Amino acid sequence: MSVEITTPRFKDNAKKALADLPLQGALSKVGPGFIGKRAAAAEKLPEFDALRDSARDIKNHTLAHLDLYLERFEAKAKEAGGHVHFAVDAAEARAIVTDICKRLGAKTVTKGKSMISEEIGLNDHLAAAGIQPVETDLGEYLIQIRGEAPSHIIAPAIHLNKDQVEADFRRVHAHLPPERDLSEPTSLLAEARGELRQKFLAADVGITGANFLVAETGTSIIVTNEGNGDLTQTLPKAHIVLASLEKLVPTLEDVSQILRVLARSATGQDMSVYTTFSTGPRRPGDPDGPGEYHVVILDNGRSSMLGGQLREVLRCIRCGACMNHCPVYHAVGGHAYGWVYPGPIGSVLTPALIGVEKGRNLPNASTFCGRCEEVCPMRIPLPKLMRHWREKEFERHLTPATQRFGLGVWGFFARRGWLYRPATRLAIGALSLLGRTKGRFAALPLAGGWTQHRDFPAPQGDTFQAQWRARQAERRAASGRGVH
């Protein structure tokens, strides 16, 4: 599915999402499901936080030496009989994949879940070339038959309920008896298994993403629970791996560190069911496995992120913990973000990949509560990076005029302490006096955007700065008297 970018319409998207009852029903399960499972898994492993530090350090080291580890990966993958292709942008990556499929005369390709495939809009491109792409991750299959984009990095169909899935299966699997029972998730899963089993066996080429690329051995790794990616890459004539360049890790030991935090952060499992390490094509004497093995390494703007603050984003291992813990994601779901990557990671990655002009709404869609950074296994400072984008937006004059004016006025006072203190005391005092009966305001001049949806609490006393000074003075006086 090639995704139309609706990120510039984030506010409208969010408004629609908030009014969408089935979506709100599905979203209400996101927090309760994921948060407790992650917390329990982290709790059970005393070394969890030490492993997060280790994982962060490994990726920092890798990114600082990325050119050299990429060279090593390429050499080792070729040594094992694989092919390594580099793609500067999405169009080039699509062309490389399509050319391989055409050369092999592929009619259908099965696909393991790949965010890079979504990012480059591969499926539409394959279909246009007469090659039928079949998504095999259950969630990806569901959104493919609905013509939708994923709404979550690891649970792409989390916005759907089982009645919607049943309706889609009845529509798409029209060759099956109409009277069959599909009322339970088990029967839906069984039907998908049966349908997709045929596709796995018939596919000419299998395309997967990569959770990691290991420089030491020239190996690509996928992590799944369903076993779909593993079947996708084992059965067809060729296996094509789509990976962005920051998937590199130096050694097998290094990836083992990161794998220990990946599943725990994502689903609360100690380890996902299938962690599959692939190195080259089928070897002499092997009874199965793909005859060709290709790795397409995509840049698409990432290399330029290495130069500044955004390098930290490239540590991301796509576990989804940030969105699982995000109050904004819980409220509006993934589609509102308007492109491929939702949630806090989407808010920092999307402006980098599609440009701050189109992506500027996302870094603003945050309460800065900081939960994303708290749970990120790679310790990515997501709120700080959202602030980075807000600064860029301001620098490039993309911020709306009223907001710029407001910030300008505030800045004028804030830079002049002798003026700021009396001015804020005056304003706070006035508001406190005006709001003393109700304790809140239903409407305020210049704050209509706020008060349209909720009351503004009336200040209860003096300004923070004044209160702070008073308390400090009190403490000094108290310690002066020898009282502790």
Place this chain on the structure above:
Amino acid sequence: MSSRDTVFASIRAALGVTSQEAPRRQAVADRIASHPRGVIPARGQLPEAERLALFRDMVIGAAATIDHLASTAEVPEAIAAYLRSRNLPMTILRGADDRLAALPWERAPALDVWIGPSDGRQLAGLSHAFAGIAESGTVVMLSGPENPSTLNLLPDHHLVVVDAADVAGDYETVWDLIRARYGESVLPRTVNWITGPSRSADIEQTLLLGAHGPRSLHVLLVGGPTR
């Protein structure tokens, strides 16, 4: 300029490097050569009896089942008993692995044993694991002429023999065992870590077993202290 050159040039420009800096090259070479272990959980470093007990607990925790057998001689009967208890036909497909070939199959005369890769039509497959990993209840499967990868994925029921002596505490121990077998920096075509049977929670976050891979994973742990 090829796309490859463009990508490398862009990375180097952003990092402010040329690729010729000796200390950088040395740091990379050293890390690959020494492949340092990082943080190993305490639970990955237990003595043998506790390690096997943890392996067993973690296998069960991952929704797989396990039989702990005193010797390999008991494996054929244990397989037959498993198939019978699940009302499955007395047929199993296995790889050409010598350790499986050497089992006393005559002790389960009703069992029909086939050899080869799976084409998706078999209900039960049998593999020999290269190793087990106690810290997560994982079995490690290596592809090769004797070990078809399809056996790990296509049959509804996957039965895996694990020698208790091959149950490691942690992943790092297994990487060293693989290096000892295949050489430094070389892996078999496919290494499958398998932790429990296939599952999906993609429909309303309801966890269901048997998505695309095996619906059941049954571990036959052989030897070592039993409890």
